[in-house]
Amino acid sequence: MPRSCAFLTIPSLAGFFSDDHLVHGPLAAAGWRLESIPWRQGQVDWGRFDLVLIRSTWDYYHDPEAFLATLAKIDHSGTCLQNDLRLVQWNLRKTYLRDLETAGIPIVPTHWGEGLDRDGLDGLFDALRTAELVLKPVVSAGAHDTFRLRRDSPPQVLAQAVGTFARRPFMAQPFLDTIVREGEYSVFFFAGVYSHTVLKRPKPGDFRVQEEHGGRLRAIAPAARLLAQAGTVVASLAQPPLYARVDLVRGSDGGFLLMELELIEPSLYFRTDPAAPGRFVQALDRWSSLRDTGLDHNSGRRVDKR
Template sequence: MKKCAFLSMDSLENFFAYDDMAFEPLQKLGWQAEHVSWRKPDVDWSNYDVVVIRSTWDYQSDASAFLACLETIEASSARLENPLKLVKWNISKDYLRDMQQQGINIVPTLWFDSFELQQIQQGFIQFACQQLVIKPLISANADHTYRLTSQNLRDMHQQLTTEFAKRPFMLQPFLPAIVEEGEYSLFYFAGHYSHAILKRPKSGDFRVQEEHGGLLQSIEPCEEMLTCSRHALASLPEDALYARIDLVRHQGEFALMEIELIEPSLYFNMDPLAAQRFADAFVECFGRG
C-alpha cells in the first residue's frame, strides 16, 4: 500500500478540519494517509509517495519556514501537491493582479507595501464606499483582516501602522453582498467540479470562517458561477490537485475573491460524496496503491 502524508499543523484543536473523511476512501483505493505537521523536524519525506498540503493554517506566521519545509519535500522522492511552483505563486494575494490581467473579474483592489493613513483614507474616495477591508498579502483565517470606517480608521491608526509596518497588504471596498448574500465557494479536484457551498458571517461580523462563527450551506451553483470558476482554473500557471474558488456578487456580477490552492478547507462534510470524489481524483493523478 502506498503512503500519503496530509501536511497539517501541530494541533487542530481549535479548528474545524475534515481531512480525515478522505482517509477511508483513499485506503480502499490502496493509499494509507496520515497527518504530519509541517513543523515536525527531521521527517524523512521520502517515506511517502505523495505529500498533500492540507490544514497548515498557521503557515502565515512564518511563511519562509513553511516554504523551506515545502522545498525539502520537493527535494525528496515524494510528490508534493499542490506543486511548489503553484504554492509560491498563490502564497501572496497579489496573484490576483495576474488573474485580473488575464481578464478575470476580481474584487476591486489597491496594493500597498507600507501603511500610510492618507492612502487608506483615499481608498474611501477611490472606491466610492463607506467601508473598506484591509488584509495582509500573506494571510489565513482572516488574521490581521479588518473592516474599516473613517471613524475606526482614526481609532486604529496606531495599531494598523504597527501591524502593517513591514507587511504588504491589500485594500478593498467592503462589499455588502458578503453579509446580505454571502460568499460562494466552489471545489475542484484534478480539474473536475465536486461541490459548492455558501458561507455567511454571523450577525455583526464579516468573516465567513467557521472559527469566527460563519454559517455554511450546500448549494447548486448557477452557470455563471461555474463559468467564472472554469476561467479562473484555466488561468493557473500549473494544474492543481485541488482548488477552492471563492466568489462574491459585486455590481450584479460574480467577482473572484480568492482562488485557494495551498490550505483551503475542502469541506468534505458538506457533500456526502466529496471525500470520495477527492480520493478518485487523487488516484486519477497518482494511480492506485
C-alpha cells in the same frame, strides 16, 4: 502493496474546523496508507512517501519562508508534493490576484501598497471610491489581521490598522455588502473537475465567513453563471491543480468577482457533500497513476519523475 501518503498539518487542530478525517476511510479503501505530519516537524524522511498533500497547515502565514523551505525539501526528496511547489509559491502571496486580473479574471477591486500611515489610510477610501473598505495582509489566512474600516471608525481601531501595516505589504478592497446579504461562494475542483459548492455567510454583526469566526455554511447547487465563472478561473491556470477552491462574491452588477483562489491549504468542506471524499480520492488515484506511468496528468506527455 499499499501506497503511502502524508497529510501536512499542524500539531493541534483545536479551535479549527477540519473535515480531512472524512477522507481517511476512502483513502484506506483505495489502498493508501496515511500519516498526518506537522509541517514544522524535523528529521522526516519525505522520500518514503509516494505523495505528500498540503492540508491543514493553517499557521504557515506566521513564517511563510520556513513553510516554503519545508515544501522545497519535500519536493527535492523525489516524492510528489501537491499542490505543486511552484503553484504554492505563486499562490502564497495574494498578489497572484493581479496576475489573474491581467489574464481577464474579474476580481474584487484592489489597491496594493506597502507601509501605511493615517494619511495613506484616508487616501485608500478615495482611491477605491468607497465609504467602507477591508484592509488585509498580502500573506494571511483565516482573516488574520483583517480590518473592516470606515473613515469614522473608532480612533483606536484606525490606529491599530495603521500600526499593523506601518511596515508591511497590504491590500485594500471596497467592502461589498453582498458578503453580508448573500454570502461568499466556494466552488471546489479536484484535478480540474467540478466537485461541489458551499455558500458561506458571516454571523450577524460580522463580515468574516470563516467558521472560526462564527460563519455558517451550507451546500448549494451552483447557478450556471457561478459555476462557469469558477471554471474560468481554474482554466486560466497552466494546468489544473489536484485541488482548488474558488471563492467568489457577487458584484454590484450581478456578476461574480474573485475573492480568493485557494490552492495551498483550503478547507474542502467534505462534510457538506457525502460523495465529495470519494471524488477527491478518485482524483488523487488518477493523478498518482499518471505519475507512476511518467505522464503529465493534464497533457498526457511524458515527464521526468526524478
